[in-house]
Structures are given as C-alpha cells and as structure tokens.
Amino acid sequence: MTHPSNSQNPLVDIRGLSIRFPHANGGAPLVRGVDLTIRPGECVALVGESGSGKSLTARSLIGLAGPGAQVDAARFEVGGRAALNFTVHEWRALRGTFAGLVMQDALVSLDPLRTIGVEIAEVLKHHRVLRSRRERLARVSAVMGDVGIPEPARRAKQYAHELSGGLRQRALIASAIAAGPALVIADEPTTALDVTVQAQVLAVLKARLELGVGVLLISHDLGVVSGIAHRVLVMYDGNVVDSGATADVLNHPTHPYTRQLLAAQPSAQSRGHRLSSARIVPASREEGHVPSIVRDPLPPRFGGSQRTVLRVDGIGKTYRRRGGDGEQRFTALDGVSFFVREGEVLGIVGESGSGKSTCANIVLGLLAPDAGSVHFVDSRWNGRDVKEHERRALRPRLQYIPQDPLSSFDPRHTVRQLLEEGLFYQRLSKSGLLARSVELLEQVGLGAAFLERRPVSLSGGQRQRVAIARALAPEPALIVCDEPVSALDVYVQAQVLDLLASLQARLGTSLLFISHDLDVIRHLSDRVLVFKAGRIVEEGDVERVFARPQHAYTRLLMASTPALHGREREQRGRAELV
Structure with a gap:
C-alpha cells in the first residue's frame, strides 16, 4: 500500500495528548503523552487491550471524550484548526461532515425507533x-x-432489530460515510462481521483512502490492521509503547507487550497449545533471521466416546419478510443435519445471515423449527410437538455462553446471584452455594473477591469468565458458545480460549462453538460445519477442511481471512513447542 506524502497538510496533528477525569483513576490521566498525526489518504491504527485508552483517544478528536473529561495537549489541531477550545456548536458542525464515527455496538448505536434509511439520511x-x-x-x-448491504431499497425500510449483527454494523458504517467526511474514525468496525463481509467493509475503507480520506482505525484484529494500516500505534495503560510503519511494528516489535500480542494470535500452529503462554524467541545466529514462537501445551484432551450428545435432523426455519411486497418468506435454515459427540468441539462458521444463530436458538430450545427435530442426550428436545415442560428437567444440561455477557446478565445482580441462578437445580445449602460459587470462580481464574461485584464493574474479559463459570455451574453435557471471544482484545481472547480448552479437556463437556474467526475455529475445534444461505455446504475434520476445502464458498472464506504480515514466519520457523 502506497503511503501518503508527508507534504500534505495533516487532518489531525496532536502532540502530548493527556486526558483525565477528576473522579476517575485517582485523578491521574487515563491517556498520557500521545502524539498522533493522520494525513489525507492515510490509515493509522490504534491497537491494545481493553482500557488502554484507544477509544478515549479517538473520541477526543470529535469532542466526545465524555462528560467532565479534561483534555490537554501541546498541540491539538483537527482539520487545520486549533480544536482544544472548540465550543459545543463547533464540535457538532465537525461531526458527520469533517469526521464520521463508526462505533462497535451497532444495536446500541442505531435508533430502534427509526428505519435504517432514515438513520443513514440523518x-x-x-x-x-x-x-x-x-x-x-x-x-x-x-x-x-457500497458497504455490501443487499437489497438496499428493502433494507432501508427495516429497523435495526430486524437486521443481523453484520447488517447492522454495515448500516452504521454507511451512516458514518454518507456525507463524505474527510476523516473516518472506525472503532472496531469489523468485530461482529464474518470474513467475507469484513473484506467488503475493508474494501470500502480502502476506497476512501484512495479518495484521500484519512482513517483512524481501532481494532484488536492484527490481521485487519496488517492489511489496511500505514502506521500503527500500540497503546498500553494510556501510553503509546510502540509505533511506526505497520510492517516494522508487526514484524520487528520493540516492546514486550507488542511481542505478546503478536504471539497470542491463534493459527494453524497454535492448535493444542496455550495461546496466552506464547512468546517470540529471537533466532540464534546459526538459524538466520527467522524467530520462533514458543508455546506451552494444553492438558491432554478428554478421550471422548462415540456417544452422541446432540443430534439435529433436517431442521428448517422460515420467516416472513418485512419491507417486501406481499407475503414473502425468508429461509433461514433448510434441511440442516449434524451431530455432536461427547467431549467434542464442533465449530460452526459462515457469513452473517447464513443461519448460524438461528440454528443455535433452535438447539437451545428458544426457537421451534418449522421442520425436522432435535435430540439432546437421547431425548426428543425440539420439534413442533415438543412442549417446554417436557424438557425442563434437561435444561441445566444445556448451557449458553453469549457474545456480550453485559447485555445478557441482569445488571442489578451480583456475580454471586448470577452463579446461584446456574446452581438453582442442585438444591445446595447456603454454605454449599457459597463454596461451589467460589470453586467456579477459581476454575475460571477469578476468586471470591468477585462475588459481590456487578457486571458493569468488570472488564470484558472478566465478564466473559463469569459467563463461562455460570455455564459450567450445572455441569452441562453441552455448551453453545455464540461468538464468545469476538469482542475481546487479542490477549484476553487468548486467555478465554485457553480457559475453554483447559476446562473442556478436563471436564469432557461438549462445545458447539460459533465464530466468524476461522483461526479461532481451527485452533479450538475437532470438526467444523460451514453454513451458507441456511444450508451446510461443507463439513468434516477441521484440519482436512482447512487444508483441502472442497466447496467454493469455503475457499472464499479462507481467501477472505486477513493474514497477519509475518504469519509465514511462524510457518517457516522451527516448531519449537515445549
């Protein structure tokens, strides 16, 4: 990618940025000494863990750092103007025309009472x-x-809740670029998207770059950053710890934290090993210039059996379409069949709208199929004639880990209460409940100190660990995991994947693992199903499917997955896995 000329006047030119809130962090700055320059046609990426200051830095560029924020800098120029003392009116005039913001959570960001068309036109x-x-x-x-929304005339008449997660995110991006801003601030714009749609969205951003638009990209996906960013700033605890040209930072990281992020990426070589233990070992003189990635092994997998925990036979589901003419029907699932064995991890991949989540809801018994049936632990579980009271006794043996625990948990409940809900059917004494709750928290790397915390006070990784603990509480035979790590930064994702793999190996719990991240599926799963337009187009052993995909759509998914520059280094390097 050609780098913009340094002779162009920058869209953003900031030196020594500091952001603090009087009543947070003891009054100490949450962002310290950040230098940031973005030129026309340039993409600058901010990467780092949750809470490192990435989003706060980005939002300060459009006057949205938050109520009470104290923003200070030696230089703070946006659009060639000194913006540090902008009025509310001046910031409002800037947003949408000079700078467009794409936020991560489209369902929260889009107005539920307005159609998508009205939202974009605003x-x-x-x-x-x-x-x-x-x-x-x-x-x-x-x-x-432009952002890959099919049938735009029909979709423009729909509301946010009627769209899939991927379509909602694309609508949000469309809203941000509708007025043709000179700067696009994209805060995790591809987190909820499958790889083919992600490729479309990145193509839209690249097209804006070619038109001279500047892009500030915040992402925890280093593959995405590698494919679009000209420069990278790595943030840790409010500071920029590594920065430079993208290829230099990703191939020759200078800070230990950057090296940790790169080594924690899942890949073909990470299967069977702890991602969070990974470290880059410099090559010796005899080995030339190829470094090695060293990882510790996961515990031996549960031996498993041929016993089938879940069997899905020919399920189908259709919905009435809104925004169309007459009684048009949309086929979400069409004749889908598969099984999950005891102790097995079955991965599901596919684009947004392919039927993955509909399938998960039918498996969970939250949605009745129009055709076909589901059997769970040798009992009829789902079908047109199965009633809820018939499966109530089996409910504890089928659990769920959501993508966003914060919106799934009751915000009024403490962690103790959330875990006690999962333990309800075990009829434990008060002391037994406490002991088991502490045991569950310790299993997921937390502890008794978290019992009285509420979800809003936890980090994303901590909330996901609580969700895992709650799912494990009734000792289930199967856990449905619906994108459980897609919203997490690289290292927290590595920790959660290690936790799931370790617990699954030790307890023998079966997992139905849904993800749009092919590297995550390859790292964790035994077998994989590829969904397309409500059908399974390919299935089989995960290594076979990834090494020799048979269906054209599977090959498209593989080709669309962003590759981290330097990933081939790992493939060529010594397989020094200890």
Whole structure:
C-alpha cells in the first residue's frame, strides 16, 4: 500500500495528548503523552487491550471524550484548526461532515425507533448536504450498496432489530460515510462481521483512502490492521509503547507487550497449545533471521466416546419478510443435519445471515423449527410437538455462553446471584452455594473477591469468565458458545480460549462453538460445519477442511481471512513447542 506524502497538510496533528477525569483513576490521566498525526489518504491504527485508552483517544478528536473529561495537549489541531477550545456548536458542525464515527455496538448505536434509511439520511438532512428527499434516498441507497448491504431499497425500510449483527454494523458504517467526511474514525468496525463481509467493509475503507480520506482505525484484529494500516500505534495503560510503519511494528516489535500480542494470535500452529503462554524467541545466529514462537501445551484432551450428545435432523426455519411486497418468506435454515459427540468441539462458521444463530436458538430450545427435530442426550428436545415442560428437567444440561455477557446478565445482580441462578437445580445449602460459587470462580481464574461485584464493574474479559463459570455451574453435557471471544482484545481472547480448552479437556463437556474467526475455529475445534444461505455446504475434520476445502464458498472464506504480515514466519520457523 502506497503511503501518503508527508507534504500534505495533516487532518489531525496532536502532540502530548493527556486526558483525565477528576473522579476517575485517582485523578491521574487515563491517556498520557500521545502524539498522533493522520494525513489525507492515510490509515493509522490504534491497537491494545481493553482500557488502554484507544477509544478515549479517538473520541477526543470529535469532542466526545465524555462528560467532565479534561483534555490537554501541546498541540491539538483537527482539520487545520486549533480544536482544544472548540465550543459545543463547533464540535457538532465537525461531526458527520469533517469526521464520521463508526462505533462497535451497532444495536446500541442505531435508533430502534427509526428505519435504517432514515438513520443513514440523518447526517445528509441535518447538515444540509442534500436538500432534496429524492437525492437523499439515492445517496442512502448508493452508500448502502457500497458497504455490501443487499437489497438496499428493502433494507432501508427495516429497523435495526430486524437486521443481523453484520447488517447492522454495515448500516452504521454507511451512516458514518454518507456525507463524505474527510476523516473516518472506525472503532472496531469489523468485530461482529464474518470474513467475507469484513473484506467488503475493508474494501470500502480502502476506497476512501484512495479518495484521500484519512482513517483512524481501532481494532484488536492484527490481521485487519496488517492489511489496511500505514502506521500503527500500540497503546498500553494510556501510553503509546510502540509505533511506526505497520510492517516494522508487526514484524520487528520493540516492546514486550507488542511481542505478546503478536504471539497470542491463534493459527494453524497454535492448535493444542496455550495461546496466552506464547512468546517470540529471537533466532540464534546459526538459524538466520527467522524467530520462533514458543508455546506451552494444553492438558491432554478428554478421550471422548462415540456417544452422541446432540443430534439435529433436517431442521428448517422460515420467516416472513418485512419491507417486501406481499407475503414473502425468508429461509433461514433448510434441511440442516449434524451431530455432536461427547467431549467434542464442533465449530460452526459462515457469513452473517447464513443461519448460524438461528440454528443455535433452535438447539437451545428458544426457537421451534418449522421442520425436522432435535435430540439432546437421547431425548426428543425440539420439534413442533415438543412442549417446554417436557424438557425442563434437561435444561441445566444445556448451557449458553453469549457474545456480550453485559447485555445478557441482569445488571442489578451480583456475580454471586448470577452463579446461584446456574446452581438453582442442585438444591445446595447456603454454605454449599457459597463454596461451589467460589470453586467456579477459581476454575475460571477469578476468586471470591468477585462475588459481590456487578457486571458493569468488570472488564470484558472478566465478564466473559463469569459467563463461562455460570455455564459450567450445572455441569452441562453441552455448551453453545455464540461468538464468545469476538469482542475481546487479542490477549484476553487468548486467555478465554485457553480457559475453554483447559476446562473442556478436563471436564469432557461438549462445545458447539460459533465464530466468524476461522483461526479461532481451527485452533479450538475437532470438526467444523460451514453454513451458507441456511444450508451446510461443507463439513468434516477441521484440519482436512482447512487444508483441502472442497466447496467454493469455503475457499472464499479462507481467501477472505486477513493474514497477519509475518504469519509465514511462524510457518517457516522451527516448531519449537515445549
């Protein structure tokens, strides 16, 4: 990728940025001494763990650091203007026209009471970019097509809750770029997207770069950063600890934290080993310039058996389409069949809208199929004639780990109460409940100190550990994991994947693991199902499917997965796994 000329006037030019809140962190800055320059046609990426200051830094560029934020800098120029003392009116005039913001959580960011078309057109109407309603409708349709939303005229009439996670995220991106801003701030814009849609969205951002738009990208996906960013800033605890040209930072990291992030990426070589234990070992003189990645092994896997825990036979599901003419039907699932053995990890991959989540909801008994049946631990579990009271006794043996525990947990409940819900059917005494709750927290690397905490006070990784502990509480035969690590930064993802793999190996619990991240599926799963348009187009042993994909769509998924520059280093390097 050609780097923009340094002779161009920067869109953003900041030196010594400091951000503090009087009543947070003891009054100490949450962001300290950050230098940031973004030029037209340049993509700068911020990477780092949750809470490192990435989003706070990005939001300060459009006056959204938060109520009470004290922003200070030796230089703070946005669009060639000294913006440190902008009024509220000046910041509002800047947003949408000069800078567009793409946030991570589209369901929260989109107005549930407005259609997607109205949402995207708002910036055009508010800033009077296009005065004619016909012109606005044409621009909305065009920009929806740009970000890969199919049937834009129909989708524009729908509401956020009627779209899949991927479509909602694309609608949010369309809203941010509708007015043609000079700067796009993309805060984890591809987190909820499958790899093919992710490739489309990245192509949209790359097209903006070619038009001279600057992009500030926040992402925990180093493969995405590798494929689009010109420069990278690695943040840790509010400081920039590593920075430079993307290839230099990713191939020759200078800070231990950057090396830890790179080594913790899942890959073909990480299977069977602890991701969080990974470290880059420099090559010796005799070995040339190829470093090695060293990892500790996971505990031996549960031997398993041929016993089938879950059997799905020919399930189908259709929905009535909104926004279309007449009684149009959408086929979410069509004749899907598979099984999960005791102690097995079965992965499911596929694009947004392929039927993965519909399948998971039917397996969980939250949705009735229109056709076919589900058997769980030798009992009829789902079908048109199965009633909830018939499966209530088996409910504890089938558990769920969501993508976003914060929205799944009752915010009023403490961790103790959340775990006690999972232990309800065991009828333990009060002391027994406490002892078992502490045991569960210790299993997931937490402890008794977290019992009285509430979900909002926990980090993303801690919340996901509590979700795992709650799922393990009733000692289930099967856990459905729906994108459980997609919103986590690289190292926390590594820790959670290690935890799941260790517990699964020790307890022999079967996992149905849904993910759009092919590297995660390859690292964790025994077998894999590839979903496309409500059907299974390929299935088999995970190594066979990844090494020799038979279906064209599987090959497309493989080709669309962003590759981390230097990944081939690991493949060529010594397999020094201890």
